[in-house]
Amino acid sequence: MKHRVRAATLAAAALALAACSTTAPTASGGGGDDVTTGNGVTDSGITIGMITDLSGPFAAGAAVQVTETQAYWDQVNADGGICDRDVTVDVQDHGYDPQRAVTLYRSMAPDVVALQQVLGGPTSAAVLPLAEQDGVYVGGVGWAGSALAYENNQLPGASNAIQAANAVDYMVDELDVPEGSSIGVVYFTGDYGGDALAGAEHAAEERGLEVVAQEITSQTTDLSAQASALAQADVAGVVLAAAPTQLASLAGVLSAQGADVPIIGMNPTFNPSLLTTPAADALLANAYSMTSVSPYDNADSAGVQAANELYASAAPDGAVGWEVPLAYVQAELLKQALEGACESGDLTPEGVVAAFRDGGEVDTEGVLPDGLDYSEVGQSPTTTVFVSKVSRDAEAGLELLDQVSGPSAESFSYGG
């Protein structure tokens, strides 16, 4: 009896170890190539992962991204796949719970070659260090500067600090904010807002401006007190690192108080449905968006057009917005990394990370700015961002004005 218990314990332990261990790379002759493969890659298929939020606060936007991602890889497979293999996407739901994200990562890691996305600040912060230890590529974690420190993380465009620094430069260079004046920075507590504040403070110092900072949380949906404080400080413009609800409230109240100043929001601060709210007029008059990824309406970018077409055929009645080009370009970045790994004959998780870090050219056909450089760990891959203005004439409510790389954005350095 004792023997049997011991044997069973040993068997269970062995099984657990086997489940935890990563597969040793093997040279594969699949598809007639001579490629070393590892976790998530077989002779006929490649599995990538996506740990997203399908039941929590970001479920709606995440669903758009999942739809676009599936459509993208279906297209890639129809065109012959990667390295003569079909790509399968394993989508899992963390519900915005970091503990669940870690558990999911642990269970998925042995079976995927890379994670195209781990959505959310706290969830990706929990997964990134583990994935770095395992050498697994992680994309799509947002734009917080703290994620740049991980070698395995590929940021889709400029970080939050770079966006905010550009917002300040744009105010001075294009929106007539004079030197010596004050600007407001309203930001979410945490990685996203903190990074944006750092960028805005750097730029304000460079351009001779005074910063009036207001820290808020996502629960702050009425920004009357903050708006009054900014109006009292006589700010000439506001940088906003928050969400759509906060943008509409701030724009509405500032305008009602007669403070018609430009408000420049970071990546996720605009949503087309805001144009149906009472704040619409204030938004149309004063709101801008400074984004790492091209807005939905961009006729000059072949990449954005391809992204939108894919989405329109996959979800004809789906909600449109910045998530469509974002999901497309996250998939595109991973595709290029996988192709790079295939070319160098190392289609292992480590090989994928090495491929995107090799300093080679990344072309997203205008979805991200040109000239992305992922060779330096710890710094933003670009200093260029897209500037858009809220408009009723543009699809998804944002009209692209320009791509800019301001002097303060270029002089900003993490850890410097």
Added chain:
Amino acid sequence: MSYFLEQVLNGLSYGLVLSLIAAGFAIVFTSTGVLNFAHGSIVLLGAYLVAVLHDTIGFWPAVLVGLLGAAVVGVLINMLLVRHLADPNPGTAAILMLGVDIVLLTELTRRIGNQVLTLGAPWGASVVRLGDVTLPTGRVLAAGVTVVAFAGLWYLFSRTDLGVGMRAAAADGPTASLMGIRLSRTAATGWALAGILAAVAGIFLTSFPAPGVAPTVALSAFAAIPAWVLGGFDSVPGAVVGGLLIGLTSALVTGYEAELEPFLGAGFGEVAPYVVMIVVLLVRPSGLMGSKEAVRV
């Protein structure tokens, strides 16, 4: 001076909306002994109903449906779930309410998606100017409606048989029951009233200066919890005072953040309500107006 006045009026009007929510917490607690953590979702539900219905049936009929809808859901939660608890203590009921909150909030989040739904309120983004002070019309209306609502509650609790019955049931349920007061009726009334107050608060929390209905509104409702606790768990007047105190504190600390930051750090406005709550509870452990024997978990 006008800046100070503006922040004070902003704070008081926001505080009155919070006190509607806090009063709902207090009424449910006194009528059934439940810490209703699903209250935030009911606030959101009321506003959501108005947002989806105002286009088809008009704003005011939609408001009526919103108020009734929130009341009915409250009554149903009590009738179908709370009354059938095998172990009717506040701890078990609180956990049950957390579950109800998750279910309601998940469904509403799914329906709302990543949209911000407009409420279609006729006052839109208009403002009222009193000298140098600018206040959103919605907030002025909210203050008026809240005062009327509390006058109505006062009348109910002190001048009607039903209200006196509710107070008797809250003070001593078994004895009230022996005196012929139907506890099921007072409980249902309590939940319905709380639902109506929640929906009214939801409408004002999601109209200008807030842009519209988004799932985060349910979380904003939690800002009323310090108001409820510091007012005393079981006191409606306490909830009103608590709401005003919290609204005023938030507005002033946020409004003078630049001056306070060197001492208190950035973002103190978010923490201030809880600091006030803790200070009040240290001095008066039963809250400002709570009865001493109120049960806490």
